[in-house]
Amino acid sequence: MAQPSTAQPPADVVIETRGLTKQYRGTLAVDGLDLRVPRGSVFGFLGPNGSGKTTTIRMLMGLIAPTAGSARVLGSPMPRAGRSVLPRVGALIEGPALYGFLSGRDNLLRYDSADPTADPRTRKARVAGALDRVGLSAAAGKRAKAYSLGMKQRLGLAAALLQPRELLVLDEPTNGLDPQGMREIRGLVRELAADGTTVFLSSHLLDEIEQVCTHAAVMARGRLITQGPVAELAAGTRGRLAVTGPDPAQAARVLAVHGVTGLTTDGQRVTGDLPADPPDLAEINAALVAAGVRVRGFGLERASLEDAFVALTGEGFDVAG
Numbered sequence: 001m002a003q004p005s006t007a008q009p010p011a012d013v014v015i016e017t018r019g020l021t022k023q024y025r026g027t028l029a030v031d032g033l034d035l036r037v038p039r040g041s042v043f044g045f046l047g048p049n050g051s052g053k054t055t056t057i058r059m060l061m062g063l064i065a066p067t068a069g070s071a072r073v074l075g076s077p078m079p080r081a082g083r084s085v086l087p088r089v090g091a092l093i094e095g096p097a098l099y100g101f102l103s104g105r106d107n108l109l110r111y112d113s114a115d116p117t118a119d120p121r122t123r124k125a126r127v128a129g130a131l132d133r134v135g136l137s138a139a140a141g142k143r144a145k146a147y148s149l150g151m152k153q154r155l156g157l158a159a160a161l162l163q164p165r166e167l168l169v170l171d172e173p174t175n176g177l178d179p180q181g182m183r184e185i186r187g188l189v190r191e192l193a194a195d196g197t198t199v200f201l202s203s204h205l206l207d208e209i210e211q212v213c214t215h216a217a218v219m220a221r222g223r224l225i226t227q228g229p230v231a232e233l234a235a236g237t238r239g240r241l242a243v244t245g246p247d248p249a250q251a252a253r254v255l256a257v258h259g260v261t262g263l264t265t266d267g268q269r270v271t272g273d274l275p276a277d278p279p280d281l282a283e284i285n286a287a288l289v290a291a292g293v294r295v296r297g298f299g300l301e302r303a304s305l306e307d308a309f310v311a312l313t314g315e316g317f318d319v320a321g
């Protein structure tokens, strides 16, 4: 009989946890997590603040020990195999540690010289390559303390990219950035993924995950709610019917008669959930017209990851914090 607890995970999975748990005094920060991150994915680790994302990442990187359960990263158990695994992983956790009085370039030279496997003869070229990669070549001579938050994040990414990596682990890489900075980081993540690096990134921003990730896991209160390809997660949730026009109150009445529930009106727009056995949309449209409701827009909206989250947890996605 197969023994799943000792079997090697398949090579197409770069992170696999089983029952991973972290208990702090009085807080179950991570509760029996079974995570599978496919190689080549941009994997979004999504959850509201305090849902256990950072604690999970810290266990994956061997920074803290789990209370129970196990984690394998690039096929080897963590934290036991940290010495062989971590050089193959680039990590950006809780903001990069930088020397403000050193230039961006000197910060990277320092990082590189701290790596015993890095050949000093090719150091300059490696640092220049990493700066170029994150778009910091022009600002390389500036002191890091003069960098914007986005530039600091990019410098942290450059440090993680000094060596070729199979896996990048980024904890809230766009946290605190302005929209432009967020776009830059997202663009970089896409480029890295296109080059074949698996990227695991945590975020409390749903639309960010939808924009950049191929796969996602959704956390709430230390537990995994769901995981899989982003398109499938959202597709598992029914979309909402939306009717736009100058008669929203009448529209809502007609929709209610046809079994549409959870009706909400926002200005001229009424949205609601179709019943489990939905009537033909053409019938609903005809009923609106027959009732004299003026309709400008009518259609089914694609479900978002947010809809999926709300459907799965019964809670709103609270992004406070």
Ligand SMILES: Nc1ncnc2c1ncn2[C@@H]1O[C@H](COP(=O)(O)OP(=O)(O)OP(=O)(O)O)[C@@H](O)[C@H]1O
Pocket (backbone or CB within 6 Å): 024, 025, 027, 028, 029, 030, 047, 048, 049, 050, 051, 052, 053, 054, 055, 056, 172, 204, 321
């Ligand atoms: N060192 C610690 N000691 C005690 N409790 C902790 C510790 N670290 C985290 N926690 C608690 O564990 C829970 C999960 O925290 P964690 O930081 O992993 O969440 P998160 O999803 O990463 O949120 P955030 O984005 O705010 O960091 C929280 O209730 C937090 O207060």
